[in-house]
Amino acid sequence: xxxxxxxxxxxxxxxxxxxxxxxxxxxxxxxxxxxxxxxxxxxxxxxxxxxxxxxxxxxxxxxx
Numbered sequence: 476x477x478x479x480x481x482x483x484x485x486x487x488x489x490x491x492x493x494x495x496x497x498x499x500x501x502x503x504x505x506x507x508x509x510x511x512x513x514x515x516x517x518x519x520x521x522x523x524x525x526x527x528x529x530x531x532x533x534x535x536x537x538x539x
Contacts, residue, residue, distance in 0.1 A: 491505035501513040508520035517525035 491507040491509060493503045493511075494506045495504040497503065498513070503511050505511060510518040512518075512527070514527040516527035519525065
């Protein structure tokens with residue numbers, strides 16, 4: 476699927492480019508076949524799941 480040169484080394488690399496963005500649905504398709512979600516989770520082409528990198532609730536800023 477990756478057609479740019481040089482091609483991406485692997486699906487674990489952060490050098491892949493977005494080929495189809497769907498911000499209204501919260502996901503983007505990368506050129507290496509990975510799907511990246513807005514919550515920072517990923518679904519890799521081989522079916523592996525990368526869990527979202529969430530910030531603990533006590534570290535979130537609160538609006539007054």
